[in-house]
Amino acid sequence: xxxxxxxxxxxxxxxxxxxxxxxxxxxxxxxxxxxxxxxxxxxxxxxxxxxxxxxxxxxxxxxxxxxxxxxxxxxxxxxxxxxxxxxxxxxxxxxxxxxxxxxxxxxxxxxxxxxxxxxxxxxxxxxxxxxxxxxxxxxxxxxxxxxxxxxxxxxxxxxxxxxxxxxxxxxxxxxxxxxxxxxxxxxxxxxxxxxxxxxxxxxxxxxxxxxxxxxxxxxxxxxxxxxxxxxxxxxxxxxxxxxxxxxxxxxxxxxxxxxxxxxxxxxxxxxxxxxxxxxxxxxxxxxxxxxxxxxxxxxxxxxxxxxxxxxxxxxxxxxxxxxxxxxxxxxxxxxxxxxxxxxxxxxxxxxxxxxxxxxxxxxxxxxxxxxxxxxxxxxxxxxxxxxxxxx
Numbered sequence: 001x002x003x004x005x006x007x008x009x010x011x012x013x014x015x016x017x018x019x020x021x022x023x024x025x026x027x028x029x030x031x032x033x034x035x036x037x038x039x040x041x042x043x044x045x046x047x048x049x050x051x052x053x054x055x056x057x058x059x060x061x062x063x064x065x066x067x068x069x070x071x072x073x074x075x076x077x078x079x080x081x082x083x084x085x086x087x088x089x090x091x092x093x094x095x096x097x098x099x100x101x102x103x104x105x106x107x108x109x110x111x112x113x114x115x116x117x118x119x120x121x122x123x124x125x126x127x128x129x130x131x132x133x134x135x136x137x138x139x140x141x142x143x144x145x146x147x148x149x150x151x152x153x154x155x156x157x158x159x160x161x162x163x164x165x166x167x168x169x170x171x172x173x174x175x176x177x178x179x180x181x182x183x184x185x186x187x188x189x190x191x192x193x194x195x196x197x198x199x200x201x202x203x204x205x206x207x208x209x210x211x212x213x214x215x216x217x218x219x220x221x222x223x224x225x226x227x228x229x230x231x232x233x234x235x236x237x238x239x240x241x242x243x244x245x246x247x248x249x250x251x252x253x254x255x256x257x258x259x260x261x262x263x264x265x266x267x268x269x270x271x272x273x274x275x276x277x278x279x280x281x282x283x284x285x286x287x288x289x290x291x292x293x294x295x296x297x298x299x300x301x302x303x304x305x306x307x308x309x310x311x312x313x314x315x316x317x318x319x320x321x322x323x324x325x326x327x328x329x330x331x332x333x334x335x336x337x338x339x340x341x342x343x344x345x346x347x348x349x350x351x352x353x354x355x356x357x358x359x360x361x362x363x364x365x366x367x368x369x370x371x372x373x374x375x376x377x378x379x380x381x382x383x384x385x386x387x388x389x390x391x
Contacts, residue, residue, distance in 0.1 A: 001166045009156035010132040018128050023105040025070040026078040031098045033079050050083040071126035073111040106149040152236040169306030172264050174366050180263035181359025186285050191351040193359040201249040254297040265308035267362030310362040323356040
């Protein structure tokens with residue numbers, strides 16, 4: 001089983017210089033490789049592979065000897081990251097972009113010359129020995145990769161991917177009695193099919209005045225000045241604090257659902273978050289809710305604890321379907337938080353009814369496909385009845 005551990009680093013001045021060199025050289029290799037791939041395709045319709053670009057690194061080192069000051073495996077990792085970005089592009093994501101000098105910086109060390117001393121509290125990286133670190137958790141296993149990053153606020157972190165050697169637990173068969181449906185929304189962040197509700201997490205909405213004040217101060221500073229850099233740092237610190245609060249809240253919910261509930265299977269909707277954000281009235285609330293982060297955490301935590309995760313199609317009419325008789329109410333609007341079925345006269349809470357329907361649809365999908373996993377749409381997109389935006 002692979003697990004990640006993240007530690008705060010406190011490098012001294014010489015170590016900071018070496019880390020900044022690593023950031024800069026890896027960024028240069030990434031941007032140069034991206035430019036080579038673009039020019040090769042535009043001029044001769046040739047698609048360069050990662051091996052083709054890695055084989056050009058020795059020639060680049062002869063032209064620029066200072067590149068050799070950075071670990072060679074880290075340079076190769078930058079090209080492999082670019083290759084992965086193109087794989088995402090071919091799968092439907094955006095085209096890879098050039099890396100900037102400002103903002104988030106990172107470098108990956110896949111080399112074996114790494115060491116973590118839990119007693120003395122330091123981490124050794126290739127060509128950067130004994131970096132002081134705040135190690136709050138010890139681990140056992142083989143280190144696969146170490147990724148060092150610098151946040152826009154100037155903090156250094158080391159993310160260590162460890163092969164613990166523990167096999168992934170086998171998942172039980174899907175049992176309807178121990179299956180829990182989960183509906184995500186804005187009014188209530190999480191509503192389960194057994195009636196449990198988690199309130200919305202709106203840290204960004206609760207502090208817009210301070211954020212607007214800091215952003216106005218940035219706009220009034222001269223570009224390139226030290227005062228503008230200080231003002232940007234204050235904005236970055238506020239965003240970082242909000243991001244940490246948001247992730248901490250989601251971690252508590254996902255861990256609580258998997259550990260505390262007796263459910264062995266969970267059913268979620270495959271939400272189209274990128275399309276939902278296009279709603280100008282709800283974009284800020286949807287971004288603050290972080291539906292994608294919730295789904296991401298549920299996926300890997302279900303693997304850790306041996307739970308089943310079923311994902312249904314995003315166009316299933318879970319909110320409009322009566323969970324009692326199955327009648328679909330076509331004219332249901334987003335503002336209606338409660339509604340009564342015209343066929344069976346049962347009164348429904350919108351979110352609880354959606355969670356119950358998600359559970360039923362997930363079980364039907366599992367019965368049809370035979371295994372939990374990727375969503376299966378039951379109708380064409382043009383005939384979809386599911387509303388685009390949850391509420």
